[in-house]
Amino acid sequence: MQSRGRGTYRDAAGEQELRLAISRYLAFNRAVASNWEDVIVTQGAQHALDLIARVTLRPGDVAAIEDPGYPPARACLTAVGAKVVAVPVDAEGLIVSKLPKHARLVYVTPSHQFPLGMPMSLARRVELLEWAQQRDAVIIEDDYDCEYRFEGRPMEPLKSLDRTGLVAYVGTFSKTIFPELRVGYMVPPASLFDTLCKARQIGDWHGCSLTQTALSSFMLNGDFAKHLKRMHKLYAARRASLLAHLQGDLARWFEPIVPTAGIHMAALLKAPLTEAAVIEAARDESIALHGLAPFYVRATPQPGLVFGYGGIEAEQIDTALATLAKLLPRVESRT
Structure with missing residues (x-):
């Protein structure tokens, strides 16, 4: 086995090859346009949620989640001291009119709501984006399981509809490959990118470069x-x-x-x-x-x-x- 060279500390945002593979994958499969420089590799989706929460919320800030919703997301936002408000959903997804006025962050699963499964309607997506723009709030779009679609055409992700840079798009390989891999990713708003990288570096500097290199080859050669x-x-x-x-x-x-x-x-x-x-x-x-x-x-x-x-x-x-x-x-x- 040939060595990659002298061991060094790596880029906190992840290996360039994997970031490139992810950006190409998202562009082709999810209509999320991004350069490889826009992608941050994480230790799974939960790690991405934690980083975003840490850099956007102060103790006492209001964060909104879906009700019913994903308990680990609620736990993550609570852990950073946020006041977490549960917002009801209906057949079209999160009810935007029920969002708290001063929410700094909104966590949603628009591709198929967790746990009920229905997608957020296009009208509701546009309404949520307009709501966030008026308040300069950050939206975390957790696009879990988006790879496995069995009916109809895919709905445009919030990230692809975002024109003002408010959506942090989060994905993971835990559902597509296996959870032990511990690799996820996010495409955050450009305004948060540098801060998120610094937060990642403070926490654990970077992920496993060997795993990321192997995964990038798996994706770029068509095996994924x-x-x-x-x-x-x-x-x-x-x-x-x-x-x-x-x-x-x-x-x-x-x-x-x-x-x-x-x-x-x-x-x-x-x-x-x-x-x-x-x-x-x-x-x-x-x-x-x-x-x-x-x-x-x-x-x-x-x-x-x-x-x-x-x-x-x-x-x-x-x-x-x-x-x-x-x-x-x-x-x-x-x-």
Whole structure:
């Protein structure tokens, strides 16, 4: 194995080859135009959220999140001393009119809302951008799972619609490759780039250059695109299996919220079933289910479950949901 040369401390923003690969990937797949110099490589999406929160928020500043929403994002914003306000969502995504007037930062998942799965409408995206422009607020766009789209054309990311430099676009390889890789990225507003790099340098200087170099080769030689194509086919089969049950033998008890993208699906429970009763009965059969209630803060929870299919084979989905279909009549009779 040939050495890259004398070991040195590297650029806090990441290896140039990987930043170039990411910028090309985003331009081709997500219509996010950026130069490689605009990209900052991080230790996953959560690291990017933490850096942005640290440089944009002071203790007591108001930050807004979706309700229901992503708990680690809420924890991150709380950890820097922000006053975190949960804002309700509807079928079009975050309800912009419900945002607190003095919010300094807004965290959203517009490609497919976490955990419910619906995309933010174009009208709502434009409304959010106009709201942020009027208040000079920063928007964190977490574009997780955007690679796996199964229906319709992709909606333009907020970043591609941003004309005033307010959107910090965040992505990760945890869902596309594996979480242990610990590589994510962001394309922040130009006004925050230098400050974010300094914050990154203070924290841990830079990530693993060997990992970044290997990943850049994986992307630039076309292997990453082949991998995504292969995984898309695999996840499509799992998604189809899940939907077949939710709209078939489980339709009596579930109303799925069918997302256009991603590797999880939410399904609302029909009365009189409760989350707790269904989860407990499934646990007795060694089936792990996750309810929607833990993702809510202020809004009234809609009873339901979140089905993730990123780490389970289609055959296992069939077996588990067939067993669940046999359990639910007994659960129903006891409620």
